Amino acid sequence: xxxxxxxxxxxxxxxxxxxxxxxxxxxxxxxxxxxxxxxxxxxxxxxxxxxxxxxxxxxxxxxxxxxxxxxxxxxxxxxxxxxxxxxxxxxxxxxxxxxxxxxxxxxxxxxxxxxxxxxxxxxxxxxxxxxxxxxxxxxxxxxxxxxxxxxxxxxxxxxxxxxxxxxxxxxxxxxxxxxxxxxxxxxxxxxxxxxxxxxxxxxxxxxxxxxxxxxxxxxxxx
Amino acid sequence: xxxxxxxxxxxxxxxxxxxxxxxxxxxxxxxxxxxxxxxxxxxxxxxxxxxxxxxxxxxxxxxxxxxxxxxxxxxxxxxxxxxxxxxxxxxxxxxxxxxxxxxxxxxxxxxxxxxxxxxxxxxxxxxxxxxxxxxxxxxxxxxxxxxxxxxxxxxxxxxxxxxxxxxxxxxxxxxxxxxxxxxxxxxxxxxxxxxxxxxxxxxxxxxxxxxxxxxxxxxxxx
DNA sequence: GTCTGTGAAGCTCTTCACAGCG
DNA sequence: CGCTGTGAAGAGCTTCACAGAC
Numbered sequence: 094x095x096x097x098x099x100x101x102x103x104x105x106x107x108x109x110x111x112x113x114x115x116x117x118x119x120x121x122x123x124x125x126x127x128x129x130x131x132x133x134x135x136x137x138x139x140x141x142x143x144x145x146x147x148x149x150x151x152x153x154x155x156x157x158x159x160x161x162x163x164x165x166x167x168x169x170x171x172x173x174x175x176x177x178x179x180x181x182x183x184x185x186x187x188x189x190x191x192x193x194x195x196x197x198x199x200x201x202x203x204x205x206x207x208x209x210x211x212x213x214x215x216x217x218x219x220x221x222x223x224x225x226x227x228x229x230x231x232x233x234x235x236x237x238x239x240x241x242x243x244x245x246x247x248x249x250x251x252x253x254x255x256x257x258x259x260x261x262x263x264x265x266x267x268x269x270x271x272x273x274x275x276x277x278x279x280x281x282x283x284x285x286x287x288x289x290x291x292x293x294x295x296x297x298x299x300x301x302x303x304x305x306x307x308x309x310x311x312x313x314x315x
Numbered sequence: 316x317x318x319x320x321x322x323x324x325x326x327x328x329x330x331x332x333x334x335x336x337x338x339x340x341x342x343x344x345x346x347x348x349x350x351x352x353x354x355x356x357x358x359x360x361x362x363x364x365x366x367x368x369x370x371x372x373x374x375x376x377x378x379x380x381x382x383x384x385x386x387x388x389x390x391x392x393x394x395x396x397x398x399x400x401x402x403x404x405x406x407x408x409x410x411x412x413x414x415x416x417x418x419x420x421x422x423x424x425x426x427x428x429x430x431x432x433x434x435x436x437x438x439x440x441x442x443x444x445x446x447x448x449x450x451x452x453x454x455x456x457x458x459x460x461x462x463x464x465x466x467x468x469x470x471x472x473x474x475x476x477x478x479x480x481x482x483x484x485x486x487x488x489x490x491x492x493x494x495x496x497x498x499x500x501x502x503x504x505x506x507x508x509x510x511x512x513x514x515x516x517x518x519x520x521x522x523x524x525x526x527x528x529x530x531x532x533x534x535x536x537x
Numbered sequence: 538g539t540c541t542g543t544g545a546a547g548c549t550c551t552t553c554a555c556a557g558c559g
Numbered sequence: 560c561g562c563t564g565t566g567a568a569g570a571g572c573t574t575c576a577c578a579g580a581c
Contacts, residue, residue, distance in 0.1 A: 104526070104529070104530045105530060108571075108572065109523065110571095110572070110573095111572095112522075112523050112526050113519060113523055115522075115526075116516065116518070116519035116522045116523070117503055117516075117519065120501060120502075120503070120519075121503060134539090134540065134541090135540080135541070136540085141503065142503045143503055143505055143506075145573075145574070146540095146541095147573075147574055147575070147576095148572095148573065148574080150540095150541065150542065150543090151542085151543085151572095151573080151574090153541095153542095154541085154542060154543075158541085158542070161540080161541060161542090162540085162541085162580085162581070163539070163540060163541090163580080163581045164540090164581095165540075165541090166541095178526065179522045179523075179525055179526050179529075180522075180525040180526055180528065180529035181522055181525055185525060187521070194419065194420040194423035194424065194450075195420045195424065197416065197420065198416040198417045198419065198420035199517075201416035202416065202417065202517070204501060204517065204518050205517070205518060205521065207518075208518040208521065208522065209525075210518070210521050210525075228416075248528060249521065249524055249525070249528075272528055272531065273524035273525075273527060273528050274524075275517075275520055275521060275524060279342060279426060280342075281339055281342070281343060281363065281364045281365060283365055284365075287531070289524055289527045289528070289531075291520045291523060291524055293515060293517070293520060294338065294339075295421075295424070295426065295427070295497075295515070296338070296426050296427060296429075296430040296432070297335060297338035297339065298497055298513045298515060299409070299427065299430065299432050299471065299497060300334075300337075300338045300401045300402075300403055300430065301331065301334050301335055301338070301401075301513060302471055302495035302496075302497060302511055302513055303401055303402040303403055303407060303431075303432075303471070303495075304326070304334050304337075304400065304401050304402055305495060305511045306402065306470060306471075306494055306495050306511070307326070307401075307402035308326045308327060309494065309509070309511075330549075330550065332549095332550070332551095333550090356561090356562070356563090357562080357563070358562090367551080367552070368562095368563095369551075369552055369553070369554095370550095370551065370552080372562095372563065372564065372565090373550090373551080373552090373564085373565085375563095375564095376563085376564060376565075380563090380564070383562080383563055383564090384558090384559070384562085384563085385558080385559050385561075385562065385563090386562095387562075387563090388563095
């Protein structure tokens with residue numbers, strides 16, 4: 094379909110900032126949809142999510158122009174369009190490495206399912222955990238990583254293990270086709286070519302807040 | 316002290332991207348320090364954390380010029396300097412709202428302590444949890460939020476509760492002086508003036524990865 | 538009139554490239 | 560020589576402001 098090709102072509106030139114905002118727009122649109130809202134204007138939606146109307150319109154049009162008349166944007170069709178752009182119109186299988194406290198919390202997190210992601214396998218190296226069912230998932234031996242990735246068609250791997258051996262895990266997964274990683278391990282990893290690593294660094298976020306606090310109120314004496 | 320004033324003055328004009336990278340630099344510098352490394356050149360450290368040498372130098376100099384000679388940057392003193400800039404040279408008290416799976420994982424996470432943050436109170440509204448000790452923290456009634464924030468000198472609040480009532484919690488905390496929030500709740504909150512809200516949106520990160528995968532390998536037919 | 542889509546301006550962040558120093 | 564610090568150029572992102580549609 095030609096509009097699909099066009100979308101794919103445009104996608105290559107789009108800012109990742111825009112992509113991140115699309116997630117936010119989509120979430121708000123789903124809220125609106127549940128409330129029975131059928132159309133929104135850019136200034137309304139923009140105010141709800143905290144961006145400027147111009148930014149919102151620019152973000153949406155960067156993927157092509159999405160039907161909008163004097164009534165604004167159609168909520169239902171925009172949800173579909175954004176889902177298609179983000180690639181979440183179909184379920185995607187996700188793996189998890191490291192079933193510690195954080196891993197367990199992620200396994201229990203129902204927000205992923207709502208967004209089209211399903212954790213289908215959890216791995217660890219701790220013999221005390223392997224074989225046990227944790228938060229509904231059987232904990233597998235990390236040795237089986239490659240086999241399970243291939244068999245379960247895992248495309249994204251969440252990293253929540255110890256820092257040791259992380260690089261090796263990424264390389265092994267990459268070798269069998271995993272190109273995307275969501276990394277909670279606070280360690281800078283030089284990403285292999287073609288791989289995307291998204292870092293979630295909790296301490297760094299707190300440090301940023303700490304900086305902002307300090308900047309807003311410079312200490313009286315220090 | 317004059318160099319402190321100068322630092323504070325410069326801090327006001329610094330990009331937040333820079334601040335985020337400072338966290339990364341500091342972490343790597345601490346690793347190097349443990350390995351016994353005393354000096355690093357910008358191109359070495361830059362390669363380790365995945366930025367350009369020019370960027371690294373620019374980031375560091377945006378807070379003033381930090382002793383560097385033909386030997387490079389002194390690891391130990393740079394750790395101290397960066398900690399002071401980020402405001403993590405002293406312990407800061409953090410509160411947590413919502414002791415579900417994620418809240419529990421955050422309570423168990425030891426990475427915060429290492430970076431100068433201490434979770435000193437956990438709140439929930441669930442009567443089944445209130446009064447119990449969870450991951451080493453007694454779970455307090457959310458009703459006590461204001462009192463405990465003041466008594467424990469809490470400056471940062473981590474939000475890991477249900478979306479309902481989130482806005483009210485932020486406003487109540489803000490009213491008693493909390494100006495920084497780390498929000499795991501996937502909901503766009505219009506930040507009150509003077510408040511800083513850092514969003515950590517797990518699903519949005521997965522969606523971004525999903526987009527990147529799709530862009531890298533455009534689907535054959537769809 | 539109000540709203541979208543968009544060229545153009547404005548602004549911010551990054552990279553280049555070189556002076557100055559050791 | 561090689562390294563840092565930095566002015567200047569470049570690239571990218573956001574906002575403005577208006578044409579065109581309704």
